[in-house]
Amino acid sequence: MKLHHIRTVALGATMALTASVSTASAQEVLRFGHVYEASTPYHAAAERAADLLEEATEGRYTMEVFPASQLGKEAALNEALSLGTVDVIYTGIAFLGQSYGPISISDYPFTMRSYDHWKAYVGSDLFAEMSEAYSKVSGNTIAAMTYYGARHVTSNKPIMSPEDMDGLKIRTPNAPAYQMFPKATGANPTPMAFAEVYLALQQGVVDAQENPLPTIQFKKFHEVQSNINLTGHITNSLAMVVSPVTLGKMGDDGQALLNALAEAASSTSDEIVASEAELADWFRAQGVTVNEVDRKPFMDAVSPMLTSADVPWTPEIFARLQAIKE
Numbered sequence: 001m002k003l004h005h006i007r008t009v010a011l012g013a014t015m016a017l018t019a020s021v022s023t024a025s026a027q028e029v030l031r032f033g034h035v036y037e038a039s040t041p042y043h044a045a046a047e048r049a050a051d052l053l054e055e056a057t058e059g060r061y062t063m064e065v066f067p068a069s070q071l072g073k074e075a076a077l078n079e080a081l082s083l084g085t086v087d088v089i090y091t092g093i094a095f096l097g098q099s100y101g102p103i104s105i106s107d108y109p110f111t112m113r114s115y116d117h118w119k120a121y122v123g124s125d126l127f128a129e130m131s132e133a134y135s136k137v138s139g140n141t142i143a144a145m146t147y148y149g150a151r152h153v154t155s156n157k158p159i160m161s162p163e164d165m166d167g168l169k170i171r172t173p174n175a176p177a178y179q180m181f182p183k184a185t186g187a188n189p190t191p192m193a194f195a196e197v198y199l200a201l202q203q204g205v206v207d208a209q210e211n212p213l214p215t216i217q218f219k220k221f222h223e224v225q226s227n228i229n230l231t232g233h234i235t236n237s238l239a240m241v242v243s244p245v246t247l248g249k250m251g252d253d254g255q256a257l258l259n260a261l262a263e264a265a266s267s268t269s270d271e272i273v274a275s276e277a278e279l280a281d282w283f284r285a286q287g288v289t290v291n292e293v294d295r296k297p298f299m300d301a302v303s304p305m306l307t308s309a310d311v312p313w314t315p316e317i318f319a320r321l322q323a324i325k326e
Contacts, residue, residue, distance in 0.1 A: 030063040033071035034090040045268035052260035084245025090238045100134040101312030109181040112235035116326035139244040143258045144265035148236035149212025159229035162301045170208040184302045213279040229291045
């Protein structure tokens with residue numbers, strides 16, 4: 001019989017529920033907080049992990065999932081994780097990099113050749129070593145990595161070569177990893193809050209933006225941009241991270257939590273990459289021009305930056321990453 005104890009609830013309801021659980025009760029409720037909408041595959045993966053945890057621990061542990069920043073924005077969630085007031089979170093690689101710089105390498109342009117390369121990296125000794133180094137600095141444990149999508153440029157003209165990027169005012173997140181690609185190709189990276197992007201594109205405040213296809217669809221950027229250019233310049237991930245306080249109190253059941261998160265992340269990652277393949281045709285059906293792009297000239301433009309003194313990893317780490325076979 002499928003367990004139905006996991007449900008998304010408001011913070012106040014969970015506090016009441018937690019208060020009502022007797023200290024003598026064998027069941028404990030964990031809290032998984034994230035900033036993504038309840039309609040996203042990332043939220044579905046979190047709820048899947050909750051089901052798996054409850055089954056594996058025979059009901060000793062359940063997990064409530066709080067989407068859409070109910071427990072705070074990403075910075076607050078990272079802080080709460082360290083304090084143990086939240087048990088599990090999704091966080092971007094840039095946040096991991098604030099604790100241990102080299103682990104941010106996968107968020108930079110063209111460090112990953114493909115989804116298969118990313119998947120091999122996540123299962124590699126290199127990632128295990130960097131994950132352990134992150135854990136030593138932060139105290140937190142990376143349980144799993146979830147594929148977020150390949151980032152592509154949208155615009156009102158075809159972007160087929162680096163020259164087409166020259167002078168383009170493109171919205172990016174406010175982080176060096178996301179600004180490297182525009183800078184390398186002569187564009188003008190323009191940091192802007194995510195919520196403002198649609199209107200900025202509609203009004204011509206910026207010429208372009210870049211995001212994975214599922215995000216472009218969800219945020220309806222195709223309504224205000226005529227071209228989607230399949231640059232695939234960044235292979236984005238989300239980390240599922242567990243509090244040291246949580247693992248400390250769970251004992252042997254802590255491994256069940258880590259296993260549940262890893263299993264849910266793996267299956268969701270495969271689903272997301274499959275949806276990307278279908279979305280290109282969906283956008284074409286909406287009348288959007290979807291351009292297949294020769295990525296090599298873009299890679300060549302970025303390449304010198306990836307081995308410069310400005311990046312937060314050593315040449316050895318970069319060489320090991322590139323040596324990983326798909």
